[in-house]
Structure formats: structure tokens, C-alpha cells
Amino acid sequence: MGVGDWVRSWPVLRQLSGADPLGRGSAAQSARSKSLEPRTASADRVVHSVCPYCAVGCSQKVFVKDEQVVQIEGNPDSPISRGRLCPKGSASKQLVTGPQRQEKVLYRAPYGTQWQELDLSAAMDMVADRVLDARRRGWQDTDEHGHPLRRTMGLASLGGATLDNEENYLIKKLFTAMGAIQIENQARI
Known part of the structure; x- marks a missing residue:
């Protein structure tokens, strides 16, 4: 790049000699920034x-x-x-x-002594299967007098104080929809 090219590429010179005297448009753009695409x-x-x-x-x-x-x-x-x-x-x-995002979980089988890595989707499937099984095994359709209950005693939730409002709201809605009645939060204890 020669001296003349360098002077023409200088933003202040483009600003004073061009149609952008305030330097808010084309005068402030370099050749590189003009070629960039969002x-x-x-x-x-x-x-x-x-x-x-x-x-x-x-x-x-x-x-x-x-x-x-x-x-x-x-x-x-x-x-x-x-x-x-x-x-x-x-x-x-x-x-x-982000590279810090976890995509594997550690799992130790019942009575196991070693941890094994599981894919996140496999672990989520295991959790879903166990939740549905606990819900089914603890389900109470009616009480001893025939009154409708439609609830499960197989699930409970204890929320933590580090959860935000949205997380607590969604947990409450989820467990209520699954029929759980034992839903509590650490903040109330």
C-alpha cells in the first residue's frame, strides 16, 4: 500500500472530503467493514x-x-x-x-460401584421412563368410598430457592398435570 492509498484510507480524510462530514456513514467504514456480512x-x-x-x-x-x-x-x-x-x-x-455445555451425564447403576458416561438423550429417556412408571404405580383413581381422586402418590417435588420464578411455575404446572399432590418449595419450609 502506497502513501496515497494510505491517505485515502484514512477515515478523517474520507470524512472531511466526502459526503459524510459527521463520520457516521460511509466515511467511517473501512474496506474490510464494507465487505462484512451479518x-x-x-x-x-x-x-x-x-x-x-x-x-x-x-x-x-x-x-x-x-x-x-x-x-x-x-x-x-x-x-x-x-x-x-x-x-x-x-x-x-x-x-x-458454548463448549462448556454438558452433553454427557454420569450414571451409576443401582448397586454399581463405577460411574459410566451416558448420552444426554439416553439419560433423559431413562428419567422419563422412571417418572411415568412411578406415576402409574402410585396412581389412585378413587378413594375407598368411590370418590374420584385422580392423583398419584408416587411422585413428589421439592423445589429449590435457586430456581427462578419461571422454573418454579413450570415445575408446579408439570407435577400438577401429572397428578402429584406433594409439591413443595424450599422457600416455604
């Missing part, structure tokens, strides 16, 4: 979601390419956040794509 431009589809962190419920646009999340941004159509996300919400892409 990650969202190459997305195959956009999936609407809600930020998982707090009780505000900011709407998000999740940009997906080849079934992989490429970007998560605020949804400008949301009446709640109007497209804005807090720092945690802005970093929520790391929640689903």
Missing part, C-alpha cells in the same frame, strides 16, 4: 423464542443455519423489550452453543 444473513430460518434468564420474558429471534444456532438477537416486534436484550440475554447463544 451472521443473520446466511440463516436458513428464524425461530422465535423467549430469553430463559429472568421473569421479564424478552422475546428473541434465534437464527438457524444447517440446524445450528448462528445468532440470537432481541425481537423488535416484542412489546416487552422492543428488540433489546440485557447482557445475559445477549449472551444466550453461549447457553446452547
Whole structure:
């Protein structure tokens, strides 16, 4: 790059000599920044979601390419956040794509002495099977007088104080829908 090219590439010179005297448009762009394309431009589809962190419920646009999340941004159509996300919400892409995300679980079989690695989907299937089995075995359709109960005594829930409002709400709805009546939270004990 010669001296003349360097001077022409200097933003202040482009700002003073061009049509952008305030330096808010083309004068502030380098050749590299002009050639950049947003990650969202190459997305195959956009999936609407809600930020998982707090009780505000900011709407998000999740940009997906080849079934992989490429970007998560605020949804400008949301009446709640109007497209804005807090720092945690802005970093929520790391929640689903970060290298620290666990994709295996450790499992020790009953009476086993060694831990073994299981795929996360296999572990979730095991949990679902056991929940359904406990629900079925503890099911009470009626009491001894024939009054309808439609409940299970095979399940109970004890929520923790580190769960947020949404998690506690969903746990309560889930266990109630499964027929459990023993639903409690650490905060009440």
C-alpha cells in the first residue's frame, strides 16, 4: 500500500472530503467493514423464542443455519423489550452453543460401584421412563368410598430457592398435570 492509498484510507480524510462530514456513514467504514456480512444473513430460518434468564420474558429471534444456532438477537416486534436484550440475554447463544455445555451425564447403576458416561438423550429417556412408571404405580383413581381422586402418590417435588420464578411455575404446572399432590418449595419450609 502506497502513501496515497494510505491517505485515502484514512477515515478523517474520507470524512472531511466526502459526503459524510459527521463520520457516521460511509466515511467511517473501512474496506474490510464494507465487505462484512451479518451472521443473520446466511440463516436458513428464524425461530422465535423467549430469553430463559429472568421473569421479564424478552422475546428473541434465534437464527438457524444447517440446524445450528448462528445468532440470537432481541425481537423488535416484542412489546416487552422492543428488540433489546440485557447482557445475559445477549449472551444466550453461549447457553446452547458454548463448549462448556454438558452433553454427557454420569450414571451409576443401582448397586454399581463405577460411574459410566451416558448420552444426554439416553439419560433423559431413562428419567422419563422412571417418572411415568412411578406415576402409574402410585396412581389412585378413587378413594375407598368411590370418590374420584385422580392423583398419584408416587411422585413428589421439592423445589429449590435457586430456581427462578419461571422454573418454579413450570415445575408446579408439570407435577400438577401429572397428578402429584406433594409439591413443595424450599422457600416455604
